[in-house]
Amino acid sequence: MTEVKTVDVLIIGAGPAGLALANWFRNSSIKVLLVDKKPVPTRRGKAEGLKSTTNEIFNSYGIGPQIAAESWRLEEIAIWGQKKDGGSGIEREQLIQDKVEELGKVRETMLQQSRVEYHMQQNLLSHKNITIQYNTQPVEVKIDESSLHEDEAYPVEVRLVKTQVQSEAASNILANSTPDTANGDAEEVEERIRAKYIVGCDGAHSWLRKQLQVQLEGDLTDSVFGVVDMIPKSNFPDIRRVCYLRASTGTILLVPRSNKEVRLYVPVESGSSLSDPKDLTFDRIISAARKIISPYTLEVGSVSWWSAYRVGQRVGSHFSRHNEKAFLVGDAVHTHSPKAGQGMNTSIQDAYNLGWKLRFVLQPTKPQLDPKAARNLLATYESERRPVAQDLIAFDRGYLKLFAAPSSEFDTEFLRAMKFTTGLSIRYPPSCAVQLPRGVETAEQLGPSLLKADLVPGKRLPDFQAVYQADGITCWIHKRLQATGSFRVIVFAGDVATHRHLSENVQKLGKYLANPETGLGVLTAGGAAAPVEVLMVHSADREKVEPRDLPEVFRPWSDSEGYDYWRLLADAESVHEGHGRVYERLEIDTEKGRAVVLRPDGYIGAVLGVDDIDGLGEYFRGLGMLPS
């Protein structure tokens, strides 16, 4: 028998979800094995749109700049419809800007999935605790029920084999590459792995999902999509804009790509003779597209990739199983139409949600984490992400309809859709990681999940621009919040230079946080590597604030490195990029202030008064980080 290797986390699938998950374990001692049956990383095709919230994740992984440098934008969206005067052909009905004002920054950028995966993969290479094995797939998984409640056990046992090498080139270019046909055969060489946790990031045809007996709920729709990446020769005026074309002969979603390519999504609706993707040839896709775009021309310059597939709108019945020892992430538990560009983004965001929780329960802590607290936290992966997937499916249905027959409120609906797809309407329910404000008993009392970018527990911290007290350099807060696994307490201290009670609050809070013997001080001691990092954003005149008068926790000293100047921010005018107006955007009273607990994933755990030391303690006790 082969030797058994042990790892902390075994991840099946190195697509966007698997790579995003693995990135959470950089700079830790947690042992991770990532396997993929592909022989090499993805090289072409698939997703391209990156929502700003996904770019925030890349920033937190330190790969934001590289990805941004390669990305480009699509700023304008054109809606085309059948000519109003009854003539044949189409005309432009509307031109929409791809912009959500309250986001305060660019909503979406474009980069092909292969490059996104490339940067996430490269980011792992220097971390010895994380191994990626291509050409490898599981053939058997056993989860030992008896050890499920023992924290240190390795309840998952998996048998891995080498996948027979397939040429990606052969299956992907100018060939019908429906995912079903892409399965490699297994060879003999095998390996046995024992793991504490297993995560299936193995895509829409997930092997692990089947092993865990998780059902996909919903429908495999009748919609068949043809997708083509090509250099067009066309006199269509909006060929470099995102276009929704709706003619009597069908619809096209046209998305410009890098260089001179465009991508065409051509849905073939139910009842058509082409409703089996296997029948949808390249020529049939193009000739359908030509009819829709006429009277404009559409010649094919060259084709870099094409595919045809049937859209399912389905969500997994469970996102975790076996007492939170096995998880499913990304396309493995939700599929939908590609129209709103949600697949890659949602998969990465799923992984981002799960990753810090696994890191949290696996990293050595003092005192040791209670296994029940650990399971509680891990259970929030399903309670937080499954509703997101369900909303996504519901949205997807409405979105398809919106374009079929735009209403008079098309603009409003489209803006709503843009906010939705950016993730601005996500609010995680109350749990051990999301604490309702004092006086609020249920999430319903908070009102509907608002689209506005605001400070509500369970929502992502709205990004904002402040400047560092020390050097006046601008700081977008999500770029500052690296994925280290730390929780953050952001103290919006208010105008501390003017109001005495505010500076007293800060002194009191600072004293509590700085004392390594008591309460939260236990969690904030240790500088940058502390489980809880403390930041301040004040709204006072920068010139009137003297950092050395503030409690040391806001400018900790290290004997080897001197002061940490990057914890103290001001809501002030920057030299080159205007004023972030943080307090105004977040509706924080400069005479009162606010303390916000941020989870390691940048979502808000609690919103408290600056002097609410008890509330702070309560949050961390709820997670088992402080003795109760």
Add this chain to the structure above:
Amino acid sequence: MTEVKTVDVLIIGAGPAGLALANWFRNSSIKVLLVDKKPVPTRRGKAEGLKSTTNEIFNSYGIGPQIAAESWRLEEIAIWGQKKDGGSGIEREQLIQDKVEELGKVRETMLQQSRVEYHMQQNLLSHKNITIQYNTQPVEVKIDESSLHEDEAYPVEVRLVKTQVQSEAASNILANSTPDTANGDAEEVEERIRAKYIVGCDGAHSWLRKQLQVQLEGDLTDSVFGVVDMIPKSNFPDIRRVCYLRASTGTILLVPRSNKEVRLYVPVESGSSLSDPKDLTFDRIISAARKIISPYTLEVGSVSWWSAYRVGQRVGSHFSRHNEKAFLVGDAVHTHSPKAGQGMNTSIQDAYNLGWKLRFVLQPTKPQLDPKAARNLLATYESERRPVAQDLIAFDRGYLKLFAAPSSEFDTEFLRAMKFTTGLSIRYPPSCAVQLPRGVETAEQLGPSLLKADLVPGKRLPDFQAVYQADGITCWIHKRLQATGSFRVIVFAGDVATHRHLSENVQKLGKYLANPETGLGVLTAGGAAAPVEVLMVHSADREKVEPRDLPEVFRPWSDSEGYDYWRLLADAESVHEGHGRVYERLEIDTEKGRAVVLRPDGYIGAVLGVDDIDGLGEYFRGLGMLPS
């Protein structure tokens, strides 16, 4: 005897100047050999500030994004002086923003020289026509006077030897690394090279300069500088700002670096006992600095590099020799104090000026370039760059004085200085590459070299933001202008949708430019690879402009790639970044328009009326590109 290799250009020295020069030859068939006596690329120390004009060069080389991603900014500059109330110690006198409004963008970014060199070097690796050899230095050069006037000859003969390997670590960290001591000894292995051109980019102690018998004119000043890169432990409040500290005990220039380091420049003025750099130990630099910064504390955390040297303010008597077959670039022909951060920037800009001219005369053209025209153009390297170096020295003297005793106009003077160091006041004199406007006979008639960013022959094209007609994506013009060696004609066509005479101008010009048989048409035919690329920036309502109604030269068609959508720009509102107001900034009348000829280096060759077809032809005839 060893075999003789031939190359087109032999570059001595792979510092900022040599690497910047070599980058001009990417994507060409010109054979370049770059040698450096160092065993490996620079790893630490030296320059850090990048002016926006240097960043424009990196953008044109395609490495702007990588460099920008690693760079950071210093936004605020503090001036400290002796306490006014007569007390001992220093106080802050002024806080200045590092900003030049009319530049329309960030003036300066910071990245250490080693990373700048790294990116320039990496950018060469995939180009087989360019070879870099480290550990190699010339020991003999002969220039064959008899062949100087034959175009195809290789008049330069050089003997190269391997340099004995030295440990950089040993000479650079915590040791006194005055440049004079860094010379390696030569070994036996040798190579013979014949070249058409030789360029000395070999720094302040240039070997080639001595061989060419070029004198440095000016003084080796009495100023000795101590420079220290360290992590400070200090309670000085502006430790993260650029600070000019002037105490009765001396002056410090303090520049924050990446991480938690700062760099201190501590000049030791003449008459001091420390006026020989060899006597200036690390401890003496620090104790001088401590006196100046008191009553604030200054402890040394750790030191990554330090050095001491004497500043020379000198300019080479010649920048080229032997009938423009041998050139000197960068520190090899000018040295000055490091205070204004001009060394690396000016060296790169020298190289950028020379590079396109060498490429121009070396690349095969049809009809073949007249050798006299070639020499004329190469001679402009000296006539353009030597005055820049002279101005720099003059500036350097004034700058040192400015900080010694700030006048009541300190603010105005400092802003002037910022514009100067950014290169905004450079205006190259009239020559075959710089054509005076009609009716203007001498450069003097244009008035003094203005600091304003304006459209004047011999000045750099002010950077501006427009949007592409096709997709509304913003375009900063200097990012668009890749270093391909092409000249550009930018047609500011005006409001072509409203004014009939403007659209007629455009049609006429377009017809002329598009005809591959006559005049300029010869130079613009061939799409992206043409010797002259044509762009348009109109000021009309974007929705009223139909690209297919414009002459084809503004949207050329390629059978393999379809239309080129990126030649047609609009002065219009962008979705995310406001309105560039190009016509307003450049003072172009939207009812008249303007045609601007840009040299391959982004400097303005000619400014003409949109209908001045003769003027256009004249410019290119002057360069020998069209028969006269």
